[in-house]
Amino acid sequence: MMTGKSIEQLKVGDTASFGKTVSESDIYLYAGITGDFNPAHVNEAYAKSTFFKTRIAHGMLTAGFISAILANQLPGPGTIYLKQELSFLAPVHIGDTITAAVEVIELITEKNRARLKTTCSNQDGVLVLSGEATVMPPKTNNN
Numbered sequence: 001m002m003t004g005k006s007i008e009q010l011k012v013g014d015t016a017s018f019g020k021t022v023s024e025s026d027i028y029l030y031a032g033i034t035g036d037f038n039p040a041h042v043n044e045a046y047a048k049s050t051f052f053k054t055r056i057a058h059g060m061l062t063a064g065f066i067s068a069i070l071a072n073q074l075p076g077p078g079t080i081y082l083k084q085e086l087s088f089l090a091p092v093h094i095g096d097t098i099t100a101a102v103e104v105i106e107l108i109t110e111k112n113r114a115r116l117k118t119t120c121s122n123q124d125g126v127l128v129l130s131g132e133a134t135v136m137p138p139k140t141n142n143n
Helices: 024-034 059-072
Strands: 015-021 080-088 097-108 113-121 127-136
Touching: 015 059, 024 059, 059 080, 059 097, 059 113, 059 127, 080 113, 097 127
Parallel strands: none
Antiparallel strands: 015 097, 080 127, 097 113, 113 127
16 A cells, blocks of 8 residues: 655655646536535536636636645545645636645644645735645654
């Protein structure tokens, strides 16, 4: 079984990223899974009347890309997601390519906790989401 990095293997400044182009089907699948059918996401006629002038992706869909990094890359498999603070800074449109990134900003070794800066940016470099996560990295196999 693959295990992510333990607290002893992490360093402040470690980074990882994940990129994905957001499709219309991503938005509809997310709406179906969560039950969030806000017309700003699924009704183009309604969305044209909003501040954004078109449908936008769910903010939490975008935030989910951060979860993908924590689970698969840094710290990786076995990580427990404990806390996430988010600020949604700009809309994500169908067809935008979002790059999520995490950076280790603090290690609390005695509590087996890591604090990470979390961001998502679009293809134009616009920061669409910013926040901070607290995770519990997996234990080493010999602990």
